[in-house]
Amino acid sequence: MRFASITAAFALLLAGASALEKPLDIEVTHPVECSRKTKRGDKVEVHYRGTLAKDGTEFDASYNRGTPLSFHVGKGQVIKGWDEGLLDMCPGEKRKLTIQPEMGYGAKGMGPIPANSVLIFETELVGIAGVKKDEL
Numbered sequence: 854m855r856f857a858s859i860t861a862a863f864a865l866l867l868a869g870a871s872a873l874e875k876p877l878d879i880e881v882t883h884p885v886e887c888s889r890k891t892k893r894g895d896k897v898e899v900h901y902r903g904t905l906a907k908d909g910t911e912f913d914a915s916y917n918r919g920t921p922l923s924f925h926v927g928k929g930q931v932i933k934g935w936d937e938g939l940l941d942m943c944p945g946e947k948r949k950l951t952i953q954p955e956m957g958y959g960a961k962g963m964g965p966i967p968a969n970s971v972l973i974f975e976t977e978l979v980g981i982a983g984v985k986k987d988e989l
Contacts (some may be wrong), residue, residue, distance in 0.1 A: 865956045876956045877934050883947035889984050894925030896982035899939065906951065906971035921979045932957050934972070942978045950974045
């Protein structure tokens with residue numbers, strides 16, 4: 854019986870480890886209902902706070918500037934973790950994106966972000982350009 858409990862515990866540990874190694878983990882922290890969600894090609898405005906997973910150091914935040922970032926989602930204008938992690942999102946929704954290096958800046962790093970860093974972004978979709986409130 855003891856062997857079975859050890860085996861079950863080991864299986865849970867392995868499942869947890871593989872979940873942490875997903876290239877992108879999306880956690881909806883503030884869900885919002887809408888009929889028109891983001892899709893590839895939409896011009897969006899997103900507030901965000903970016904931190905390093907290893908120690909929580911903040912490396913950038915649009916909140917500090919008071920202006921959301923504007924870009925076309927799914928078009929390669931931002932890191933892949935954002936292009937994938939911000940799809941099917943409603944205005945007002947908040948998500949926490951945990952992005953492994955292969956969907957972030959990889960082995961090259963960028964500015965204050967060291968090479969091979971796991972990134973955590975707290976994101977908030979402010980709006981989708983051209984989509985009226987009654988369409989949401």
